[in-house]
Amino acid sequence: MRYATYLHGGRTQAGVLADGHLHPLQTRSLLEFLNWNDYERAAATRAALTRRGTPLDAVSMLAPIEPPTVRDFVAFEEHVEGVRKSIDNADGVPDQWYRAPTFYFTNPYAVVGTGADIAMPPGSQVLDFELEVAVIIGRAGRDLDPEQARDHIFGYAVFNDWSARDLQSAEMKVGLGPCKGKDSASTLGPWIVTADELDAYRDADGFLQLGMSVEVNGREAGRDLLSNMGWPFEELVAYASRGTEIRPGDVLGSGTCGNGGCLAELWGRRGRQDPPPLRPGDTVTMTVEGIGSITNTIVEGVEPRPIPPARTRPRARPHSTAPGAR
Template identity: 40%
Template sequence: MRFVTYASPQGDDRVGVVDGDQVHGFEPGVTLLDVLDSGDLLGAGERAAAAPSETVELAGLALRAPLQPRSIRDCMGFLQHLRNCAGASDLEVDDRHFQFPVFYFSNPAAVVGPYDEVPIAPDSEQFDYELEVAVVIGKAGSTIALDRAEEHIAGYLMLCDWSARDLQMNEMALRLGPAKGKDTANTLGPMLVTPDELEPYRSNKGFDLEMTGYVNGELVSRGRWNTIDWAFADMITYTSRGTTLRVGDVIGSGTVDTGCLFEHFATDREHFRGWLQPGDEVRLVVENLGELRQRVVAGVKAERLSSGY
């Protein structure tokens, strides 16, 4: 089953369940987070499909982010991405990456929809996209056992972790962060896809699905989900260790191999296409999850601090 949040012709935003080329709307005022909190996502979807508040065509709908998550943890699941980036950042790939899926907390207030414009981070001249997948937690839990971890997944969606590489490198040299380098936008969407839809593609620690990224129509990124080194079950078990994952929390996979401009900068500077500029269109696609298509725009001007920074 597939769920979206969309701009209804009635003037409000609604949750809907996708049925082929149509969307069956939930009652006004209900959010996807409300549906997840009910503990009966599939049942709610079946009821909406049987007795919708409205039925609209999927084509042409303005889709929002499927939900506003309670938190976002972004893990380092694809280690080849890290290897590709290591040269540009003068960092060794620490052996501890093979012991646990390190993560950072991102900004849920910066979530944007799959077709929204994305502003460049203030002061950044090295703005980048990151092609990822993510899970939404549908069942709360603490110190979750590895063999039960997937029971806590409500569904999968795409994640673009927009990154200001110059800000990121500058602040992380202080051994805290990332902070403003990852603070401008996180794209979620275009829809939440329940696990049963992806089960036929299960392979290795992920799914045998292609992940591609384009800038102004040029193919820049191509990878596969099943090359991931840490399964989402590992991520859930690790991130829940000694704490609680809540319904509506999002856990990101990290960037797939070749899934950002920084990797190309690191591995082939001579032919590097350059960083994102206002007017660029970024299109990210994951088989069976959909696509994000967004235009980069100029960001706000940064006010100088008392130090002048």
């Protein structure tokens, strides 16, 4: 099945996609739907399919879910190698990358859907796309093993982790981050495809052999296979649950694929910004086999409000001078 959130007649609605039509669920929120039990979800889906649907071309698609958390992994070796060269001018892949999957938390409030305009991040002149697939969690769990984790994956969507490379490069010199380099937008969509729909693409090692591609202004920039990940999604989910809880609606990105999954990888390999960074007016389209396509256009952003540099302070440790202090 495919589940979506859309805008129609001024109303936000969650629905089921069938035969090119969106059939409304008895909720406006797929996050609410994911928190129902399996029986309730199945009954709601059957009921939705009996209702009159709205053609896809008559609605505006939104991000399918407003996720409570977004973790983004870095699971493609080729991407790590290229981007590391671009941002840090370092060769190879760190040994630690092979030992355990790494992720960072990104901004759930910045998640948008296909068709949304993407504003240039304030202060950035070097905007990049990142072609990924995300899993959406459908059941809470903690300290899962990979076999258990499979039952906690509700479905998959295309994911674009927009990146301001100039901001990212500067802020990560502190040894923490990324922060504002990844804070402005992430595209999720066009809908959630349930996990069972993609089982036919699974190889003997548990990886999903899905073709992935990205175009800028109609010209292909990158193409890869999702099965080139270093870990299958079940292992990423299991790692994310270690010592903590994952919950329905949580989004976990695969990280960017290789072979042009982002511009920075190409810059690192070529030693120059070729193709150039994204600019207002550019349109980026990503397509993943078995899931669908997302498209966004870059628009002008706002100028950053100035923040002064840090004030250096003396390291003295005087007694408090607060009233009444001794």
